[in-house]
Amino acid sequence: MARLIAVSIDCRNNEIRQTFVEMISRRQHYLIAKGQGTGAVDMLLLELDEYRPQHTFDRVRQLLGTAPDLEIFLTASRMDPQLLLEAFRVGVKEFLPQPLTRQDVEPALERFETRFAGKVSGLELRAGKVIAVIGVRGGVGASTVATNLAVSVQQARRHEPVALVDLDIHGGDLGLFLDVPVSQGLTHLTKDISRLDETILRSTLVQHPSGLQFLASGCDAYDDFMFEPGSMMRVTSLLRSIHRHVFIDCGHVLNPSVKEVLDGADQVILVTTLSLPVIRRTKRLLEILSAAHYPTTKIALVVNRYEKDQKDLVAEIEGLLGMHMAGLIPNDYESASEAINHGKPLTVMASKTSIAQWYQGGVGQLIGEQAKDASASSKEEGKGLSFLGRCFSSIGVEARRKSSVVGR
Ligand SMILES: Nc1ncnc2c1ncn2[C@@H]1O[C@H](COP(=O)(O)OP(=O)(O)O)[C@@H](O)[C@H]1O
Ligand SMILES: [Mg+2]
Incomplete structure (x- = not known):
């Protein structure tokens, strides 16, 4: 990998945050942002506001409007199929059900890494x-x-x-x-x-x-x-x-x-x-x-x-x-x-x-x-x-x- 992948986590649930950090730390080339800012990060793990899902979707739209290369992983304890469909429509790339498990997270990270490598090599051609x-x-x-x-x-x-x-x-x-x-x-x-x-x-x-x-x-x-x-x-x-x-x-x-x-x-x-x-x-x-x-x-x-x-x-x-x-x-x-x-x-x-x-x-x-x-x-x-x-x-x-x- 030619450069590190910067990840930000925006979850109220501290346990989810810790599990995700732990899973990411087992892989190479990841760097976890200290705060919850999205600065120039490549991936954001975002927790769905289950009482106000539209609030979360508006945020996704706004984030992707300013940073189209950002990949958003959404996580929630429950997700009805209609909401899931809407999440993907607004641009969410992966959905991770809670509690986080390796069976769900690792394949999602692998898919992300493949997409990321393609993006980076395209950028490098012009670098x-x-x-x-x-x-x-x-x-x-x-x-x-x-x-x-x-x-x-x-x-x-x-x-x-x-x-x-x-x-x-x-x-x-x-x-x-x-x-x-x-x-x-x-x-x-x-x-x-x-x-x-x-x-x-x-x-x-x-x-x-x-x-x-x-x-x-x-x-x-x-x-x-x-x-x-x-x-x-x-x-x-x-x-x-x-x-x-x-x-x-x-x-x-x-x-x-x-x-x-x-x-x-x-x-x-x-x-x-x-x-x-x-x-x-x-x-x-x-x-x-x-x-x-x-x-x-x-x-x-x-x-x-x-x-x-x-x-x-x-x-x-x-x-x-x-x-x-x-x-x-x-x-x-x-x-x-x-x-x-x-x-x-x-x-x-x-x-x-x-x-x-x-x-x-x-x-x-x-x-x-x-x-x-x-x-x-x-x-x-x-x-x-x-x-x-x-x-x-x-x-x-x-x-x-x-x-x-x-x-x-
Ligand atoms: N081609 C050169 N001929 C003579 N003196 C040189 C030449 N290039 C650099 N110097 C001198 O060598 C000294 C050290 O240069 P500097 O570029 O600071 O070295 P370094 O960064 O490797 O420590 C400076 O006084 C500089 O003027
Ligand atoms: Mg010098």
Whole structure:
């Protein structure tokens, strides 16, 4: 299931509520709304007002008028056939007699899940692309890459909606990178995730002069904060339903929210540099992603701070990692830092520099780029191991030229 199913329960009878919660909790992918609100929920369990059934039916009509995709399950202790017919006519999808039993509830949930999967896959066909950017280590430039890629895509495709999300709960600097005022962010959206809808999301996004929509983390760098499980999955799917491209700065820690984003992303950009400790971590991260069965085509490895004379080093590292670099971003500390300190993207701050030109030119290729097996082109084939190769052997990492590390 690509996203969680949000359920709201509106029952006076507490026992019914508890039984339903218990049955739903045995299944995967459900999220129960805290209150009785219908916000952006996918399913509502509604108890019939047996003294005033028309009252309940009016409510069903009104709910479905504003949220046609909502599915309403009606529950009552008695139901005469005429009323049942009327309930289905106003749009109720399932009727659950009280007391609730597994024999009634489980088949109804299964039917619901089939209908829901069909709806979601239809939506996904029209959905935008999610590109997660993760730094192999702090300081490699993940935030610079995520910000400048997002701005460059927005500048190149003015009429397409593009979003940038700051999911670095220990960093959260992107508001400064873009010099946009930020008051709320992910922490606000995820307070009661079942209530999240497009209106709340749009009111939390901040627009950058380029047109890019920015969503801050809302975290303080020193907070011990964690998002509720499933929250990022829901935020991401809502974002992709209204944006063509969604870039997410995942920082450099593989916490559960970051894993959720990586799992659901169309592409994962790993930002690395050419120093030994960073390459060692890159190797390890690739192994983790491989163990999680990420296809090689989903991962793009990008070297930041690349110097022209490092061609051979790149070829050697490609051989060691069993992966081609999808991009080599020139080293230009002065421009990169100046851009951050002025809160401007590189393409605005230093448009003539090679680093800005890389972002302008390389971006389309990168976000459509597929990681390839480096075995065919490794220049090191047949040569003895260099210093770097020996270092890798000594830390238990072998050069692998015949097969790709990721996706094995
Ligand atoms: N291509 C580059 N060349 C030189 N310095 C860079 C480059 N990209 C980023 N930097 C610098 O690296 C530092 C860390 O960048 P940042 O994007 O905050 O990293 P991270 O998000 O991975 O911690 C910043 O000072 C930034 O200016
Ligand atoms: Mg960062």
